[in-house]
Amino acid sequence: MFIYEKKLQYPVKIATPNPRLASFIISQYGGPDGELGASIRYLSQRYAMPYPELKGLLTDIGTEELGHLEMIGAIVHQLTRGLNDQQVREGGFAPYFVDHTTGIYPTAAAGSPWNAAGIGVKGDIICDLTEDMAADGALAFARIFSSPLLSTVLRFIPFQRKGALP
Template identity: 60%
Template sequence: MWVYEKKLQFPVQIEHPDPSFAKIVITQIGGPDGELSASMRYLNQRYAMPYDRVKAMLTDIGTEELAHLEMVSAIVYQLTRNLSVDEIKKAGFDAYYVDHTTGIWPQAASGAPFTSTYFQSKGDPITDLMEDMAADGAALYDQH
């Protein structure tokens, strides 16, 4: 199925923790346009795809999204490691910290936990591919 090399394709090396920035970046893990939504979207839609080449493409894209999830999780972890209590409170990271310490929990920047309502899998190839394009368009728009 997959070969996992047990290393990040692009290593993350953050020298200075920044919990304020982590509060924003975390939405790329579990927010509506985050990597968890993207990976689940493609990996679930592939089952109903009637065309093998498109099914393979959805599998490839979903797998790539999982790699992005791993990199963004490493970023959030490194932004929040070794924090003092004062740094946690000053950044407003205390509510997250109480529940998860420096564990990675999929949520949006607003604090809303990840939900499968962030992605769609209807079983209709045209509907699913249109949803994919809309979601990727939203993710690209969010970056600008």
């Protein structure tokens, strides 16, 4: 059972739109190693865990990933809120905007929609935990963009252990 608290785990307050940054960050929402896939991966793997402690841990991590999904969605929403046509075109956001306007759609930065085919759930403790560690790789967009406000928010989501943020 989940309990939903009607607030973000960490406040997201982005005042200036940045459609180019949003087009990269959306991958952390619905890309191949994004929060949507992570939450489903952990919540699905928990059923085959042979130890109650691991089952509980994967449940906790999966629900935490849902909170991260919500934060990434808020970031993308705030980065695209109130965009005019010129900002959409000049910010490289037009391909996404054509299909979704400023709705938050689970997709990779390259435009591929989220797909469960990339999620590894094998029912084997070693395979599943190895899959989890591999999917927790570094964020490439953190190397492309530098934003103190965004770094502060993303630091709350444990990206620093992934080596993407200083």
